[in-house]
Amino acid sequence: MRVVEHFLSLQGEGLKIGRLTYFVRTAGCNLRCSWCDTAFSQAYDQGEEMSIPDILALIGDVENVCLTGGEPLEQADAPELLSELVKAGKTVVLETNGSKDLSAVPKSGNIIISMDIKCPSSGMQDRMFLPNLTLLSKKDQLKFVIADRADLDYAERFIREHPVDTNIIFSAVGGLDIRSLAEEVVSKKLDVMVLPQLHKIIWGNKQGV
Ligand code: SF4
Numbered sequence: 342m343r344v345v346e347h348f349l350s351l352q353g354e355g356l357k358i359g360r361l362t363y364f365v366r367t368a369g370c371n372l373r374c375s376w377c378d379t380a381f382s383q384a385y386d387q388g389e390e391m392s393i394p395d396i397l398a399l400i401g402d403v404e405n406v407c408l409t410g411g412e413p414l415e416q417a418d419a420p421e422l423l424s425e426l427v428k429a430g431k432t433v434v435l436e437t438n439g440s441k442d443l444s445a446v447p448k449s450g451n452i453i454i455s456m457d458i459k460c461p462s463s464g465m466q467d468r469m470f471l472p473n474l475t476l477l478s479k480k481d482q483l484k485f486v487i488a489d490r491a492d493l494d495y496a497e498r499f500i501r502e503h504p505v506d507t508n509i510i511f512s513a514v515g516g517l518d519i520r521s522l523a524e525e526v527v528s529k530k531l532d533v534m535v536l537p538q539l540h541k542i543i544w545g546n547k548q549g550v
Pocket of ligand 1: 370371372373374376377378379380382383410411412438
């Protein structure tokens, strides 16, 4: 597996927000979102090649792990790593961009799938692999990054047209300025979670946190 960076921090997003988490960020992404905040992870040839035992040794006794990217499912051994992490007693958040078939992801209550649905501002909204929606459950999360009114309308329509029994998370592009998004969600009475990106509040927009 090609790894760009790995570090211990707090989970900045989603259902596990604020929890001590070991992050493993893989190299390479098949999408090019216009507002990507981890562009350093897009190329496939950077970082270092690491074996699954190497990664398990890094994580040590940390209970929560986040496998992120780039797009982790571009790594052939990602499903095997997920299985080994679960066997080792970890709870794993798999952050995936919504374009990759999730059927190879091991079925486990200890793997939280955090799947994006890309909105129009990303330029990637036509790249989603929608059969994945049937694989999500209450332990998982469907994440929309909202940049503007068009994105909000798109997300609202998407949820209506694709009812999924999972957690729906809205965050603002950039992760910090969520007031106008929050006010829109309240005025529309949308039953979603509006969350910031906690790591950016704490440490700013930088790598390794
Ligand atoms: S899917 Fe994620 S890593 Fe890939 S381009 Fe979009 S924001 Fe960046």
